Amino acid sequence: MSRRTLLTFLAIVVIAVAPLILLRNSDTEFGGADGQAADEVSRIDPDHEPWFSPIWSPPGGETESLLFALQAALGAGVIGYVFGAIRTKHRLTMTGSSTAAGPDGAERVTPSTTG
Amino acid sequence: MHIAEGFLPQSHAVAWTVASAPFVVHGVKQLNTQMREHPDTRMLAAAAGAFSFFLSALKIPSVTGSSSHPTGVAIGAVLFRPPIMAITGVIVLFFQAILLAHGGLTTLGANAFSMAIVGPWAGYGAYRLVRSSTGSLWSGAFAAAVVANLATYITTSVQLGMAFPEADGGVLASxxxxxxxxxxxxxxxxxxxxxxxxxxxxxxxxxxxxxxxxLAVL
Incomplete structure (x- = not known):
């Protein structure tokens, strides 16, 4: 992992975790902004009623989190597969163009041709 | 940015669907052309779609004490151009609408307009601008995602403001x-x-x- 990748990764973690630490003494539950917007609609127009309901909604929070986890897992699975495939292809191309590197990218002992 | 099912007035729901439809149809055609003419890029297309699927499932805490999620459309906009992200984004939104009751079918047009159309185009514009002025792919990609993300949510705010004007101050205040x-x-x-x-x-x-x-990125 390059230095820049590592620093970028650390920055991502810090930005995501910082709010939890900074706001640990407030009693916020970090509710969804989409839900807050829906509440705001009810404030602007107290008579507002959705005219259509979802054809199916998860029965509860547990099933909903299951489906969200599944969505992330499927996405991450495909990304992992593609990245693995790209890396393997890259490595094989490197090996093909130069006999100096083995399949693991390490130096390969070239068989002697002088016999 | 997911406007919930049945939330937008019917006229608005229809208008946003009509506005999004041509972009999505064009996106399907572009995707077919891309896959036919550049079959080698199929894997990257799958990764770009998966990226949006993955990131839009993550609700991340923010400094305001609420949580929200990324959209993940910028990477595809940079690699495959914005039209293809119109259909990719719609697929993600459709899945969330029918399986997660997140967003909705009646608001699919409005949500597609913000996340799958405005976001990718704004992000791509930022990418081109930053890439050509700094020459850095890293900075271009960074700008693309920041701008696509913010543009998506600004669009959602405009959509909600137009549908629910404040009694005092109207659409702009809303x-x-x-x-x-x-x-x-x-x-x-x-x-x-x-x-x-x-x-x-x-x-x-x-x-x-x-x-x-x-893909003409390099």
Whole structure:
């Protein structure tokens, strides 16, 4: 992992975790902004009623989190597969163009041709 | 940015669907052409779609004490151009609408307009601008994701403001109200998405240079 990748990764973690630490003494539950917007609609127009309901909604929070986890897992699975495939292809191309590197990218002992 | 099912007045729901439809149809055609003419880029297309699927499932805490999620459309906009992200984004939104009751079918047009059309185009514009002025792929990809993310949520605020004007101050005041909910919340998330996108795009350019050249990114 390059230095820049590592620093970028650390920055991502810090930005995501910082709010939890900074706001640990407030009693916020970090509710969804989409839900807050829906509440705001009810404030602007107290008579507002959705005219259509979802054809199916998860029965509860547990099933909903299951489906969200599944969505992330499927996405991450495909990304992992593609990245693995790209890396393997890259490595094989490197090996093909130069006999100096083995399949693991390490130096390969070239068989002697002088016999 | 997911406007909930049945929330927008019917006339607005229809108008946003009509506005989004041509972009989605064009996106399907572009995707077919891309896959036919550049079959080698199929894997990257799958990764770009998966990226949006993955990131839009993650609700990340923000400094405002609320949570929101990235959209993940910038990477595809940079690699495959914005039209293809119109159909990719719609597929993600459709899945969330029918299986998660997140967003909705009646608001699919409006949500597609913000996340799958305005976001990718704004992000692509930022990418071109930053890439051509700095020459850096990393900075271009970072700018693309930050701008795509913020533009998506600004669009959602405008959509909600137009549908629910404040009694005092009208549409503009209402847009400001909704921006107040989304804008600050979204800034740290936009930076996270920018860093992640820049990381992935530069990784792809070192490990998959042939495909990236075929996509005219390199």
């Amino acid at each position: 847009i400001a109200t909704f921006l107040g909910i989304f804008a600050i919340t979204q800034i740290p998330l936009a930076i996270i998405e920018g860093l992640l996108t820049a990381m992935v795009v530069t990784w792809l350019s070192s490990y998959s240079p042939a495909e990236m050249k075929e």
